Amino acid sequence: MAHSLPSDRNSSLPELFDTATMPPGDRLRLLRDAIGSAAVPVEVLHHVGPDEVSARGTGGRLGRLSILTITTTPLTVRRTVRLARADPEPSIIVELQLAGRRSVVQYNRRTVLSPGDLILLDARRPYLSTSQDGNHQHSVRVPRADLALTDHALARVAGLRLGPRNPVANLAAAYLTRLVGDQRLAAEADLDVFEAPTIELIRAVVATQLGAGVLASEPLENTLALRIMEFTRQHLTDPDLSAAKIAAAQNISVRHLYTTLSRSGIVLGEWIRVRRLEGCRRELARSAMAGRTISAIAHAWGFGDATHFSRTFREAFGMSPREWRALHQNKQRAYALTTTPIDADVAS
Template sequence: MPYILNTDEVDERERAEFVHEALGSTMVPIELHWPGHHRSVDARGIITDLGDLTVCSGRTTALRVERTPALARDSTEPSIFINVQRSGSSIVVQHDQEAVLQPGELVMYDSTSPYTLLNDMGMSGYFFRIPHSALGIPHDMIRTACAVVLRPGHPVTSLAHDYLSRLAADPALTTAVNADFIGHPSIELIRAVITIHLRADEFAAEPLAATLQLRILEYARKHLHDPDLSVEQIAAAHHISVRHLYKVLARSEISLSDWIRTRRLEACRHALAATPAAVTIGAIARRHGFSDMSSFSRAFRAEYGISPGEWRRR
């Protein structure tokens, strides 16, 4: 379901905090700087998840948006953002680079480093978030393409601008049955724009294969809570065979079952130390993907040398 952002429904004195929390939970934590009095705080928008692609169409009266150094180090999933300029002009600053964006142009910035967005008429436009793991481009290449206008005038960039603008502007597209299917080809188009900008022809030919192991493990990490998570599910999500999945992981001597079990146990160990005693050990185990208490207890003792109950008491 789309998230509707509308400050008209909030008391004037609470609007700034409302927008801050709403964007932090749906897009990425940021700091917004508003003009003058709290009455000037205004924001409208629609935010929709389409698989790995998050689409935001909106406007605010904020004149400056910042992802501060402290926020850039938070636990938010590393992601890139594509900003599609609708009208007027805006500025994106990141990595000592500055892009002045005009209508019809695209720019990218990265959540893992500080950035600043500026618009003296208020921030507005179409914004698209893609996790690094879904984009499939190495971080050093992402850094190079940040805060640079992405090949203005190139036919693929023009196509991407028109397509993304329509996708964000038409709620019927993002709320239709099976709209999640739009996410993957949209990310492919954005990847093409970035790799064309970088002239990374050799990488553009096989970006998915080059990052397949990363995307497999990131998918598994995001679904650790699912007790039914299986190698068949993970392979199907990446449109590969189970045999090929095992082959990819074997290059780094990774056992998928061991990798999943270890990270589930790590999550349980942290939760046992931080969760009130009223929450049972069984509830914690189930929350992190273990469906059988006896097998969880055996695995926990084998990994850490003590039982879950002993660890919690310590």
Template structure:
């Protein structure tokens, strides 16, 4: 099964539970202020799964408020997006320039670099709030900062469409946790990033009266999500990417002019990054290097070795030996 970490305050003395929970949140997530009128007895739990570079979480707790202040941001910012899916109860997210109310099956995105307040509350017949979501490094989402500003704090539906697909994926992992092996973790993380990227691109594109620049950015975001989804396919080329999005090859190249790289070079770098991650993963240590290369769209081992050496400064075998070397 996937490797899971779990905290449950019910094993702690009632008067110490809230302090224990508050300290745990600041170490497992980011430094935050935690407020609650249930502090005298705070039965709460958190489960966490590491899916490669992505973390999937699930929490259940009484009503509480999280505050991420400028002072706390200056102390520590892990540069993450935090996606939250409400499963029971309701939440109100307040930013400096906007606020959003979320109920069950709503998705909302926050940025650890921006101050916010998140108030989670229970319904009339509910004792605890239940939710799940993702911690995703900002660098892993093909999302320009200007686009992120439009999406932070915006409620998105997890009931249907791409939002429903992402919500179903997140909840099914918890339901099927015993069906996965540890090696499945990074693969599930990749799927989570692809689904989130697709949802964000769709949300941007469905805004009313899209300006040409906004349309260009959202199209590029969809294209990058498509590329991530099809990296294992050796037939993935700039021409097939253009055809899948019903644009000309020349227009695709113009879109990437702002990325300071070519389409083909960007595809190759994403493949190399996925292969590099597998080479450093001890769960893949017995898998031949040529099999990992083929898995990420390099059918010729010699081509993979040359490309890997050019980017990372050493052959893939040397990289694997160094990355998997036991700590002294």
């Protein structure tokens, strides 16, 4: 049976390994070494024949953190007691399941992960991860000392499925997906700026899972701006989006909302306006949206007045929405003409 891999070609991170470039006779050994170098040393057992084994990995550094996206045919990954004890720098691994179902065992807990689920693994302890239908995941490796959580706290949360009942886990899943997949980040000169907020977000996930009172309050407050902006991003098309609605979703006052955002240099109204305009601009340029009116697209992105939208669009981009759409339609027609196959009779 052939196994197809989900595409991870949109990752903004550099490619670390691809079995397609490995000599078939050395593929299994090279892949094991590549996974161990990109993440942590593990034993790998493949559930398909050597000729069917396929895996790709992309990754990078965020300061002291490392990020890995991996896509593989079915396999079992085993972190043995010997390998865990030999690790020179104890670390914590947070994994986000993107596709496929996977069984993970750590601390005598067996957890089944589905797409969208998070799990935290303590790399100082043995664990077992098995995927029967292929696997696609993001992972972040954090030095254990940087996470600043007690052994007791980690032991209570490691190996658990962190899913829908943990709202901060949902935020972390969306954050990791955008962090790894956003092509614009590939051009960032210094990805280290994401180190601190990523650590605080992971701490908030753990603290919220534990319901640990004082333990939860600090990381939750430290990630408040991130949670506010993620909620706002997800509700950009809501015409009733307001500071009051955003504040209510975070159980804070409007004053606290503005104070939190001001510390990050964010002006809420301007931030929303710019993202909505960018959304409209993308849709107006898409050929699939050619059948929708400009006013319908504007309304879908929260602009209630067509005249105000047109004026704001021109101020932001130097041309009207109609001119922008016409420009891209002309480009698409020109491209279609240059790629139309030449008639065989004419060619002859």
